[in-house]
């Protein structure tokens with residue numbers, strides 16, 4: 001159990017994104033009055049990322065409307081626009097890129113992930129959407145282009161699909177290039193990925209599968225994407241969404257265990273007085289099929305990590321809330337929602353709706369235990385299905401209870 005914060009404690013949070021900001025705000029809300037310093041590499045105050053590829057790129061939300069803070073809390077100390085470059089774990093001292101240091105009795109790593117880049121010569125002509133400034137740069141590249149201009153989107157995963165949807169909404173002509181034979185195959189498995197692969201055509205968006213990128217060059221104003229097999233695709237604007245990498249390089253040599261993220265225990269502790277939360281944390285997730293080490297890049301998981309860590313550091317005797325991962329994506333005119341943390345190899349069974357109508361609820365199971373629920377255009381059913389993931393539930397029991405039908 002974590003030691004509760006006392007009057008002489010001070011907290012340094014590295015990473016001023018959702019998890020870092022939510023932790024600071026929740027510690028204050030729970031009565032911790034000691035010093036809290038947030039260190040953030042971005043100069044913007046904390047903001048919400050999911051709308052970047054949805055409403056912002058679709059043109060219905062301004063960047064200024066993404067702020068997470070309702071009002072500025074003057075009791076927090078901010079070091080924005082500067083990266084942390086090292087951590088002295090024993091001294092709980094964070095060394096900043098400008099040479100300053102910030103020391104606390106507790107340090108929280110909430111440095112998230114960054115977009116993975118293609119290893120190609122013309123990478124500087126590609127766009128990746130992770131930060132506010134990425135959207136600003138993309139918008140200036142789109143500005144003045146004919147509304148029907150092609151935009152190549154490399155990667156048909158969640159980010160690529162949302163970018164294509166939003167740009168199509170504005171009249172651009174996205175061409176989604178997916179390396180696998182259907183998008184999201186390695187996330188949601190062959191059945192669900194196969195059903196979702198029908199959505200782009202229904203939305204009038206071109207999806208080309210089996211298109212692995214071999215190289216990217218430029219030819220005048222055009223970006224030329226060479227595909228494995230010899231074909232090429234040209235477009236003046238190219239956006240890539242090919243995954244993300246945890247921001248842990250600054251912790252190399254610190255002594256913390258780094259293995260596809262910062263490895264933490266069930267109290268989010270990476271070392272005495274040092275915790276990690278959010279996208280960057282590799283934590284033991286107590287799921288319905290047992291405990292597994294997971295690093296999950298979901299908004300709600302980052303938020304829940306922060307709330308839980310604040311609870312453990314202020315009222316450790318309070319019962320822990322079970323974490324049920326939740327993710328949503330708005331793409332090709334449909335809302336996809338996933339509860340739990342299913343594997344692509346899990347067994348899938350449709351329990352409501354019909355994939356042929358592009359509306360369904362399906363259960364994932366492993367060894368007859370439900371591991372996840374995926375819903376397409378069925379938000380109410382998904383919300384009702386949550387209880388079957390709060391405690392281990394057999395497939396038979398879930399089918400008998402059918403909470404999604406209520």
Ligand SMILES: Cc1cc2nc3c(=O)[nH]c(=O)nc-3n(C[C@H](O)[C@H](O)[C@H](O)COP(=O)(O)OP(=O)(O)OC[C@H]3O[C@@H](n4cnc5c(N)ncnc54)[C@H](O)[C@@H]3O)c2cc1C
Pocket residue numbers: 014015016017018019020039040041042048049050051052053082083084085110111112113129130131159247250277278279280296297298299300302326327328329330
């Ligand atoms: C375009 C987009 C759309 C998304 N859509 C969805 C969605 O629909 N549904 C969903 O569930 N999730 C979505 N997500 C994921 C969700 O936004 C993340 O899970 C969430 O932001 C994670 O919060 P975090 O605080 O862990 O990391 P982040 O929000 O990435 O914040 C980490 C911060 O740490 C900073 N940082 C990194 N290294 C350092 C350093 N060395 N020193 C100081 N600061 C540093 C970073 O600059 C960043 O500001 C989306 C993400 C993106 C980018």
